[in-house]
Amino acid sequence: xxxxxxxxxxxxxxxxxxxxxxxxxxxxxxxxxxxxxxxxxxxxxxxxxxxxxxxxxxxxxxxxxxxxxxxxxxxxxxxxxxxxxxxxxxxxxxxxxxxxxxxxxxxxxxxxxxxxxxxxxxxxxxxxxxxxxxxxxxxxxxxxxxxxxxxxxxxxxxxxxxxxxxxxxxxxxxxxxxxxxxxxxxxxxxxxxxxxxxxxxxxxxxxxxxxxxxxxxxxxxxxxxxxxxxxxxxxxxxxxxxxxxxxxxxxxxxxxxxxxxxxxxxxxxxxxxxxxxxxxxxxxxxxxxxxxxxxxxxxxxxxxxxxxxxxxxxxxxxxxxxxxxxxxxxxxxxxxxxxxxxxxxxxxxxxxxxxxxxxxxxxxxxxxxxxxxxxxxxxxxxxxxxxxxxxxxxxxxxxxxxxxxxxxxxxxxxxxxxxxxxxxxxxxxxxxxxxxxxxxxxxxxxxxxxxxxxxxxxxxxxxxxxxxxxxxxxxxxxxxxxxxxxxxxxxxxxxxxxxxxxxxxxxxxxxxxxxxxxxxxxxxxxxxxxxxxxxxxxxxxxxxxxxxxxxxxxxxxxxxxxxxxxxxxxxxxxxxxxxxxxxxxxxxxx
Amino acid sequence: xxxxxxxxxxxxxxxxxxxxxxxxxxxxxxxxxxxxxxxxxxxxxxxxxxxxxxxxxxxxxxxxxxxxxxxxxxxxxxxxxxxxxxxxxxxxxxxxxxxxxxxxxxxxxxxxxxxxxxxxxxxxxxxxxxxxxxxxxxxxxxxxxxxxxxxxxxxxxxxxxxxxxxxxxxxxxxxxxxxxxxxxxxxxxxxxxxxxxx
Numbered sequence: 001x002x003x004x005x006x007x008x009x010x011x012x013x014x015x016x017x018x019x020x021x022x023x024x025x026x027x028x029x030x031x032x033x034x035x036x037x038x039x040x041x042x043x044x045x046x047x048x049x050x051x052x053x054x055x056x057x058x059x060x061x062x063x064x065x066x067x068x069x070x071x072x073x074x075x076x077x078x079x080x081x082x083x084x085x086x087x088x089x090x091x092x093x094x095x096x097x098x099x100x101x102x103x104x105x106x107x108x109x110x111x112x113x114x115x116x117x118x119x120x121x122x123x124x125x126x127x128x129x130x131x132x133x134x135x136x137x138x139x140x141x142x143x144x145x146x147x148x149x150x151x152x153x154x155x156x157x158x159x160x161x162x163x164x165x166x167x168x169x170x171x172x173x174x175x176x177x178x179x180x181x182x183x184x185x186x187x188x189x190x191x192x193x194x195x196x197x198x199x200x201x202x203x204x205x206x207x208x209x210x211x212x213x214x215x216x217x218x219x220x221x222x223x224x225x226x227x228x229x230x231x232x233x234x235x236x237x238x239x240x241x242x243x244x245x246x247x248x249x250x251x252x253x254x255x256x257x258x259x260x261x262x263x264x265x266x267x268x269x270x271x272x273x274x275x276x277x278x279x280x281x282x283x284x285x286x287x288x289x290x291x292x293x294x295x296x297x298x299x300x301x302x303x304x305x306x307x308x309x310x311x312x313x314x315x316x317x318x319x320x321x322x323x324x325x326x327x328x329x330x331x332x333x334x335x336x337x338x339x340x341x342x343x344x345x346x347x348x349x350x351x352x353x354x355x356x357x358x359x360x361x362x363x364x365x366x367x368x369x370x371x372x373x374x375x376x377x378x379x380x381x382x383x384x385x386x387x388x389x390x391x392x393x394x395x396x397x398x399x400x401x402x403x404x405x406x407x408x409x410x411x412x413x414x415x416x417x418x419x420x421x422x423x424x425x426x427x428x429x430x431x432x433x434x435x436x437x438x439x440x441x442x443x444x445x446x447x448x449x450x451x452x453x454x455x456x457x458x459x460x461x462x463x464x465x466x467x468x469x470x471x472x473x474x475x476x477x478x479x480x481x482x483x484x485x486x487x488x489x490x491x492x493x494x495x496x497x498x499x500x501x502x503x504x505x506x507x508x509x510x511x512x513x514x515x516x517x518x519x520x521x522x523x524x525x526x527x528x529x530x531x532x533x534x535x536x537x538x539x540x541x542x543x544x545x546x547x548x549x550x551x552x553x554x555x556x557x558x559x560x561x562x563x564x565x566x567x568x569x570x571x572x573x574x575x576x577x578x579x580x581x582x583x584x585x586x587x588x589x590x
Numbered sequence: 591x592x593x594x595x596x597x598x599x600x601x602x603x604x605x606x607x608x609x610x611x612x613x614x615x616x617x618x619x620x621x622x623x624x625x626x627x628x629x630x631x632x633x634x635x636x637x638x639x640x641x642x643x644x645x646x647x648x649x650x651x652x653x654x655x656x657x658x659x660x661x662x663x664x665x666x667x668x669x670x671x672x673x674x675x676x677x678x679x680x681x682x683x684x685x686x687x688x689x690x691x692x693x694x695x696x697x698x699x700x701x702x703x704x705x706x707x708x709x710x711x712x713x714x715x716x717x718x719x720x721x722x723x724x725x726x727x728x729x730x731x732x733x734x735x736x737x738x739x740x741x742x743x744x745x746x747x748x749x750x751x752x753x754x755x756x757x758x759x760x761x762x763x764x765x766x767x768x769x770x771x772x773x774x775x776x777x778x779x780x781x782x783x784x785x786x787x788x
Binding site for chain 2: 128129130132133134136195198199200202203206207208233234235236237238240241242244245248252253254255256271272273275276277280283284287557
């Protein structure tokens with residue numbers, strides 16, 4: 001790397017650097033929150049793309065079961081334990097399914113939403129020069145990176161990667177091939193990465209806010225990241241505990257999750273004492289994984305709130321209601337986990353309790369969505385690209401949320417559990433919900449990160465086909481699910497009840513591939529705009545929050561002088577101000 | 591504006607803590623959840639078992655009692671190390687911090703004798719869920735003890751160079767290490783009755 005020493009600074013405005021760092025310290029092993037945020041975001045986007053590719057392969061098998069891949073070049077990429085002359089093997093299908101979920105959630109969405117946007121935006125929005133613990137911040141990125149490498153490497157170990165679903169339920173996961181061990185070790189790295197990140201976020205938000213920036217003047221995005229950090233801090237350790245127990249089961253042959261008298265392939269399992277409880281894993285796993293759902297959605301809601309306030313040119317409706325709701329939601333998310341387990345036979349008393357808490361948690365979610373919709377009312381809406389994605393988030397998340405209610409009620413869940421209905425439900429929340437919000441965030445903060453705007457018409461060319469095809473992928477899943485088609489089926493044609501809706505699989509698969517094509521304008525736009533996009537000034541969106549008072553891109557230390565905050569985050573169209581926006585850090589009238 | 595981060599060595603005027611102290615407490619909160627999940631797992635497996643041995647019939651209670659005393663003493667020396675430093679007495683700090691490290695090592699030696707005698711009698715984690723729980727919980731606690739010893743040794747030797755440059759910041763580091771060490775002690779205070787006495 002030494003030849004790149006003294007590499008000229010493409011991000012300009014570095015006049016406040018007291019000394020030039022070598023390239024590898026500035027862009028690779030950097031402790032600057034903005035560089036780490038961009039590292040997280042780019043790595044997260046790459047993993048999202050990789051996870052999407054795994055799904056596009058699965059969709060071929062679902063649409064045309066048992067037929068060889070139509071592209072010989074693709075078929076040649078796989079060995080004979082994965083595909084035979086282009087026909088996917090069931091074990092490989094299971095691996096793709098398990099890793100699609102793992103990669104999308106733990107390596108794609110969370111790193112992009114929390115590691116990427118959180119790291120880049122939160123210190124800027126609170127007027128801090130950096131995160132509270134810059135070295136810890138760097139370490140958390142590299143732990144994530146190692147975790148990601150382990151997950152990718154596990155595809156090449158004997159027996160292939162993890163194939164017990166992203167939930168890794170025992171006993172299947174305990175007796176699975178060695179890829180599962182790699183999965184557990186990879187998860188341990190990711191868990192510790194989130195842990196360090198969450199400690200850093202909470203400390204930063206509590207300790208490093210600019211003078212005048214009280215908690216009730218924080219942008220909603222910061223509140224969302226604050227609550228998210230508490231979820232990561234307190235919900236991930238039980239999964240760490242569960243991973244330790246499963247590693248012990250796999251490596252030391254303990255029986256934490258293996259019941260007495262377990263029979264595998266017609267013979268009693270050898271080498272295990274039994275006496276454990278498979279449901280224990282499910283409790284520990286969902287104790288993480290339900291709060292994890294809110295880790296996926298809260299930063300997205302935060303982004304949407306920022307974009308909506310900016311593009312409606314008026315304050316958010318019910319700012320305090322939003323904050324109280326997000327805090328209550330964070331608290332409730334710890335006591336709803338067993339609604340994933342109604343059909344495990346854990347008992348009707350337990351089911352009744354978790355049904356009640358699940359219905360209660362829908363209230364703050366609905367408040368948040370309602371305030372965002374009401375925020376549009378009477379606004380002078382600017383239909384910018386980030387606003388289009390934010391507007392699409394509202395009905396998409398609405399569909400995802402409302403279809404969750406029949407799953408939260410244990411009577412209707414008996415029919416819908418583990419069907420494609422569930423897949424449709426949570427994908428509406430995470431894909432056209434969260435991922436659309438993340439795209440809104442990319443378009444919105446891109447000028448702050450690079451000093452250049454993304455191209456508008458390419459953005460619209462990205463948005464409209466994505467919106468259409470993503471609904472083509474997920475809407476038919478509700479129909480299939482209500483028809484009783486189970487998730488995780490390798491070949492739906494083998495089941496009589498799945499055959500009538502098989503035509504929908506073709507619709508969904510074609511939509512998925514077209515959705516893949518619809519991402520090309522985004523990829524082109526992203527790289528083109530980094531180098532040749534229209535130059536953006538400090539505040540191209542005429543926004544009010546603190547990040548827009550820093551130069552674009554912000555130099556080391558972020559602000560030219562320490563900002564002082566005089567008012568709330570969304571002073572648009574204020575009668576006390578001449579212009580239609582009044583930045584938080586501006587003392588005089590704007 | 592330079593990239594100076596506030597509240598590294600002086601507490602925040604409103605919250606009353608430094609960044610590292612708040613961070614340490616948050617880390618300990620996550621540790622509570624980690625061990626909490628494992629204790630919950632223990633409760634679930636034990637209550638679901640048709641029979642469960644009393645810890646004292648299988649495990650060595652006198653050795654564990656000795657280890658309890660060692661850890662409690664080490665917590666006292668840890669406080670003394672911090673207090674000596676607060677009184678600006680680096681010599682006494684080294685004495686007490688050194689004692690803390692040695693006591694921690696002593697705990698591990700006693701623990702290894704316990705493990706050794708279990709292995710000698712062919713009691714392994716795979717033997718049954720009682721031993722699985724015993725080895726996993728004490729093993730994870732042992733890893734935390736090792737982590738604490740590494741941290742304290744660092745603060746005893748190379749880390750103490752900070753004392754000359756930034757005494758407040760170094761005092762804060764020793765306090766944070768102390769919080770962690772007390773937590774490790776506290777986990778053992780729960781493990782001892784749960785595994786050995788009940």
